Amino acid sequence: MTTSAERHEYKAEMKQLLHLIVHSLYTHPEVFVRELISNASDAINKARFRSLTDAQMLDRDAPFEIHLSVDAAEQRFTLEDSGIGMTKEDLMNKLGTVASSGTLEFIKQMKEQNATLDGNMIGQFGVGFYAVFMVADDVTVETRHADPDSIGLRWQSDGKGSFTIEECDKATRGTRISFRLKDEAKEFSEEYRLKSLIQKYSNFVDFPITLNGEKANSVRALWQAPKEGITTEEAHEFYKFVAGDYQEPLGYVHIAIEGAVNFKALVFVPKTPILRPFAQDLDKSLHLYTNKVLIQEHCKELLPDYLRFLRGVVDTDDLPLNVSREITQTSPQMTKIRNVITSKVLSLLEDWASNDAAKYEEFYRAVGNVFKIGINSDFTNREKITALLRFESSTQAAGTLVGLQGYTERMKPEQNEIYFFTGERREAMLAQPNMEYFIKHGLEVLLLTDPLDIVIAPSIPSFEGKALVSIDKATLSSSPQSNESTPETTPTDDSSPLLALFKEVLGDSVENVQSSKRLVESAVTLVVGKEGLDAQMEKMMKMMDSNFTGGRKVLEVNMEHPLITKLAAMQLAEPGSPRLRQFITQLYEGALLLEGNMPSPAVFVRRMTDIMTEAAS
Ligand code: ADP
Numbered sequence: 001m002t003t004s005a006e007r008h009e010y011k012a013e014m015k016q017l018l019h020l021i022v023h024s025l026y027t028h029p030e031v032f033v034r035e036l037i038s039n040a041s042d043a044i045n046k047a048r049f050r051s052l053t054d055a056q057m058l059d060r061d062a063p064f065e066i067h068l069s070v071d072a073a074e075q076r077f078t079l080e081d082s083g084i085g086m087t088k089e090d091l092m093n094k095l096g097t098v099a100s101s102g103t104l105e106f107i108k109q110m111k112e113q114n115a116t117l118d119g120n121m122i123g124q125f126g127v128g129f130y131a132v133f134m135v136a137d138d139v140t141v142e143t144r145h146a147d148p149d150s151i152g153l154r155w156q157s158d159g160k161g162s163f164t165i166e167e168c169d170k171a172t173r174g175t176r177i178s179f180r181l182k183d184e185a186k187e188f189s190e191e192y193r194l195k196s197l198i199q200k201y202s203n204f205v206d207f208p209i210t211l212n213g214e215k216a217n218s219v220r221a222l223w224q225a226p227k228e229g230i231t232t233e234e235a236h237e238f239y240k241f242v243a244g245d246y247q248e249p250l251g252y253v254h255i256a257i258e259g260a261v262n263f264k265a266l267v268f269v270p271k272t273p274i275l276r277p278f279a280q281d282l283d284k285s286l287h288l289y290t291n292k293v294l295i296q297e298h299c300k301e302l303l304p305d306y307l308r309f310l311r312g313v314v315d316t317d318d319l320p321l322n323v324s325r326e327i328t329q330t331s332p333q334m335t336k337i338r339n340v341i342t343s344k345v346l347s348l349l350e351d352w353a354s355n356d357a358a359k360y361e362e363f364y365r366a367v368g369n370v371f372k373i374g375i376n377s378d379f380t381n382r383e384k385i386t387a388l389l390r391f392e393s394s395t396q397a398a399g400t401l402v403g404l405q406g407y408t409e410r411m412k413p414e415q416n417e418i419y420f421f422t423g424e425r426r427e428a429m430l431a432q433p434n435m436e437y438f439i440k441h442g443l444e445v446l447l448l449t450d451p452l453d454i455v456i457a458p459s460i461p462s463f464e465g466k467a468l469v470s471i472d473k474a475t476l477s478s479s480p481q482s483n484e485s486t487p488e489t490t491p492t493d494d495s496s497p498l499l500a501l502f503k504e505v506l507g508d509s510v511e512n513v514q515s516s517k518r519l520v521e522s523a524v525t526l527v528v529g530k531e532g533l534d535a536q537m538e539k540m541m542k543m544m545d546s547n548f549t550g551g552r553k554v555l556e557v558n559m560e561h562p563l564i565t566k567l568a569a570m571q572l573a574e575p576g577s578p579r580l581r582q583f584i585t586q587l588y589e590g591a592l593l594l595e596g597n598m599p600s601p602a603v604f605v606r607r608m609t610d611i612m613t614e615a616a617s
């Protein structure tokens with residue numbers, strides 16, 4: 001070799017990350033085998049895809065294989081693939097830096113929170129290659145890219161401060177990784193140990209893997225097998241392989257469709273959203289195969305947005321091998337495939353919801369906040385999705401989730417609306433004056449505490465013919481009269497002189513003042529009339545737009561409340577009393593305070609102090 005090696009320092013962040021990997025991820029060091037094989041498999045997939053269209057590529061006819069060799073006496077480990085290889089830029093950018101700048105922060109945070117941070121998870125952070133430094137002090141990567149004019153390159157590093165790159169002799173396309181195992185990791189140079197690891201982690205690699213010259217895996221496109229032909233265990237192992245998850249999936253569907261569109265698919269529902277909180281995760285999806293050849297990883301068009309937590313593979317003969325992004329985005333075949341997958345997955349979820357509530361709840365708690373946005377985007381399946389929504393309920397224990405189906409089954413015979421209430425905390429919501437009527441009459445109210453629920457609630461006008469109504473809505477006209485026919489709260493007389501005075505004092509700040517049917521213990525409350533949004537919706541609008549003022553509300557007055565009857569008497573005795581006007585303002589602002597919309601606490605407290613001063617004297 002004529003050139004001498006160039007030395008490059010790792011960036012500070014990279015050094016910290018390497019340190020963390022070597023010193024914190026000490027469980028499951030064996031995952032380095034999985035990570036290296038998975039990288040080799042990725043690289044071969046890329047080479048195979050390129051070979052379909054590029055006649056000039058280096059070693060176009062070379063077999064797509066992974067060769068492992070170990071030497072127990074020397075504690076040596078070598079893995080070689082005929083994949084796409086790496087250019088000098090790749091070595092600098094892909095092996096020398098962290099792909100996502102959030103990775104380090106994330107791992108640090110997990111460590112601080114004492115979360116189980118084990119080696120098993122390393123692949124999920126997009127730094128799988130560095131798992132090798134758990135078992136080796138010095139690593140050599142020799143590689144040659146598939147470009148016809150590429151050269152052989154050698155990358156070497158001790159995984160601490162720096163790495164070197166130099167030219168080397170490498171006749172064939174692909175990558176060879178080699179190192180001497182640390183003493184405490186020498187088991188990984190034992191052939192039998194490695195063989196079992198390949199079986200455990202890499203049985204689903206699409207390419208032959210050999211170990212010291214002998215075949216070590218069974219290449220099998222699992223999704224092509226007949227449904228009865230695969231066991232749950234096999235399917236779960238396959239999931240771990242494609243999703244890079246270390247947990248079992250919650251469940252899966254195996255699809256084989258022939259007709260207007262032809263495809264086979266294995267689609268999995270993960271137990272928890274895969275752990276990477278980085279933006280690129282939103283781009284994850286199912287892998288697209290054509291005739292067993294991987295043609296697009298994470299093909300987003302295969303899933304609607306609200307099902308993007310699914311993982312797995314789809315294999316179809318209906319698309320050309322050299323399919324481009326443009327084709328997958330516009331092809332009617334893709335739309336058909338997506339529709340079939342969507343409906344199969346919804347059926348699976350429906351099945352859980354009716355036959356295995358605990359499993360469905362686990363699903364909903366894990367990814368419900370992605371799933372529920374389907375209400376606003378998938379109009380074809382809106383009814384199904386609506387039935388799959390879950391909420392807390394005023395009549396069920398805290399933490400229990402209910403669906404609309406269950407709610408309607410529990411409805412009182414005369415009740416023909418489904419009530420909901422949006423807010424932040426269950427306890428605070430149950431204590432709101434607007435809940436009093438519903439609690440008194442034993443009417444169930446859905447408690448929507450997730451901010452997303454506030455966005456989706458307006459998209460569910462009704463369920464099985466029953467309208468969804470926010471309890472903040474002013475008219476309880478169609479309100480359920482419970483069986484024992486509660487006497488209409490006595491003074492329905494909106495022409496009472498006291499209410500007229502309320503209107504005069506509050507003027508334009510309210511839409512209207514009226515007597516209340518819903519209050520039991522409180523004196524007044526604000527509800528939504530013709531103009532306003534419900535309180536929570538209004539809060540959200542304000543968060544998004546600081547100039548948003550919100551609509552005016554209707555003030556409802558509990559004519560039976562002792563304070564109100566006293567005020568009415570006071571009005572009779574002393575019609576022009578300034579104190580009475582002060583009380584009215586105070587009551588109104590108190591209602592604003594409960595809504596979280598109090599404009600000036602200082603003025604409110606000063607007025608309260610004045611009132612108390614007078615009462616005390
Ligand atoms: P990830 O696989 O999640 O991208 P890794 O740390 O495992 O993260 O690998 C980093 C990158 O290094 C890969 O994305 C790939 O570009 C490159 N790489 C690693 N191993 C190989 C290989 N055997 N052949 C070609 N490129 C490789």
Ligand code: MG
Nearest residue numbers: 038039128129
């Ligand atoms: Mg990898």
